[in-house]
Amino acid sequence: MKLHCEVEVIHRHLPTLGLRNTGKGVRAVLSLCPSRPHARGEPSSPPTACLLISTMKDRRGTRYQLKGNIEQFFIKFVDEGKATVRLKEPPVDICLSKANSGSLKDFLSAVRLTHRGCDINAPLSTLTPVKTSEFEKFKTKMVITSKKDYPLSKSFPYSLEHLQASYCGLVRVDMRMLCLRKLKKLDLSHNHIKKLPATIGDLIQLQELHLNDNHLESFNVALCRSTLQKSLRSLDLSKNKIKALPVQFCQLQELTDLKLDDNELVQFPFKIGQLTNLRFLSAARNKLSCLPSEFKNLSLEYLDLFGNTFEQPKVLPVIKLQVPLTLLESSARTILNNGIPYGSHRIPFHLCQDLDTAKTCVCGRFCLNSFIEGTTNMNLHSVAHTVVLVDNMGSTEAPIISYFCSLACYVNSSDMLK
Structure with a gap:
């Protein structure tokens, strides 16, 4: 039985010695393993289990006895994937976070039964070192900056929250990326992408999208009507070939940071004033001749319109x-x-x-x-x-x-x- 989460082991006596805990959790695999294997000739009574905590740096793991050794459970935030198990010996608090709430509840139930000396009715894990692939499945960040490092034969870890794939020669958005429902930041800068699929809008938690230095000529209207309306805060479209943004673009009302430098923009969306949360706007070196009337409704902290072909106001209306x-x-x-x-x-x-x-x-x-x-x-x-x-x-x-x-x-x- 295993649980994937972040773990911080806090030694309760360190403060009395003038020392401090690290205060930072690490990705770990928790397993319930037999305390010791049966020797030959011993009766096959139910094995007592111990808690094995394995990390990327220590794949063999550290064992903690459980039977009669738990002082208290703290489960107030178990529905948020958080809990703490306080052991008697050694005097440590095992703090768990970023776990699947259902898996965490099942695992804690098994730990409680083990503490009481009951049969947990679940297979125990072996004491062999945890494979590196176990941790790969739960990576939250992946940065790829060359074509040779781009994964072709294996999928992206489903748990990714930040994915960067730059300088990889991509001509389209990899559809495997669009299955990463936990993704908050997607950086596809410095590629050769010409078109954006509407399914990017299915990334319901996406907050940052970097598409600078590609070959984009337009921005998909479907994205403006997707869940990005409520999630997207930062968008970088600089160094592309975009001539105009659709009027629906102004429905992305959570945008705070928008970069449009080095495109071929001849005008802003005329309802740009609806972007009431926008604070940083950069559209240098485009072909803007004038600003739309609703531009005056913006309230920005930073504005860069250098190098545009602004015309003198017309004398006659x-x-x-x-x-x-x-x-x-x-x-x-x-x-x-x-x-x-x-x-x-x-x-x-x-x-x-x-x-x-x-x-x-x-x-x-x-x-x-x-x-x-x-x-x-x-x-x-x-x-x-x-x-x-x-x-x-x-x-x-x-x-x-x-x-x-x-x-x-x-x-x-x-x-x-x-």
């Missing part, structure tokens, strides 16, 4: 007002201004797309196809604490588009366009 408003325009404004829920289960899909791409007037109301568009310069310090200079001339200003839903809004806000 672009007027696309419709008088009277069309039925589509009037209906769309009513739905959006009143926050009425909509979806493809209620209205045609193409109308949902129209509503998703509606523009926000400076007054806070919405417009669809009837508006006035104007451009003005914005000091980037109004949205970011730290701003990298936009150009070599020391400027921290960039042109931003503003929309007006009516002539009255335009006249009342004309000062901002001067």
Whole structure:
């Protein structure tokens, strides 16, 4: 009987000697093994079991007697995979963590029976050293930085939380990676990946995704609608060939760190202001000519837009007002201004797309196809604490588009366009 978890053995008498415990658990395999093998001629009575703790550094393990030797169990957090077994001799506390809660409960039940001298009705493990492969199965971090080290014939450890596979010449995302449901950080930088599979969105715990220095030309819309909306916090897409991000990209509302340097971006998603948690934004050396109107809704700590092809604000506005408003325009404004829920289960899909791409007037109301568009310069310090200079001339200003839903809004806000 075995249990895989992290273990810290705390010697209770060390503090009285002025010494301290390490305070850090290590990955271990716990086994219930016979205290000693039967000698020839001995009756085959049920063997007494001991606890064997094996680690990567000590695969033969350390044995602890259990029968009548347990002072107390601490199981308040057993449902979280944590427990402590206090032994009498030696005076140690065996602290267990990061265990499967079901396996931990079964193992502790067997330990309790052994302590009482009862038969545990389970096969005991041998006293042979634990194989290295036993620990490989429970690795939480794997870093691969060359093609020759990339595993082709064996699968990735299912317990991985951090996987890096850089400089491996990958042309697509390995589907085996998408089965790692505990993955929190995935680094596939410095490869040749051209397309992202929608199934990356099945990694429900993924918080960091690094895809810099690849051959990406787009970002999959399906990822913007996946569970990444609630988990993804850091995304690095720098050094690719991306020209535009979909409007749905702004549904990744947990993003705090976004890197888009050295792409071919001609514009930001116009609803970028919905990324209310974004704190670090870098999009240097792209082809941005102006910023969308909702950019001013951001609240950043760091902003880098150096080396973009920003244009001077247009002197005259672009007027696309419709008088009277069309039925589509009037209906769309009513739905959006009143926050009425909509979806493809209620209205045609193409109308949902129209509503998703509606523009926000400076007054806070919405417009669809009837508006006035104007451009003005914005000091980037109004949205970011730290701003990298936009150009070599020391400027921290960039042109931003503003929309007006009516002539009255335009006249009342004309000062901002001067």
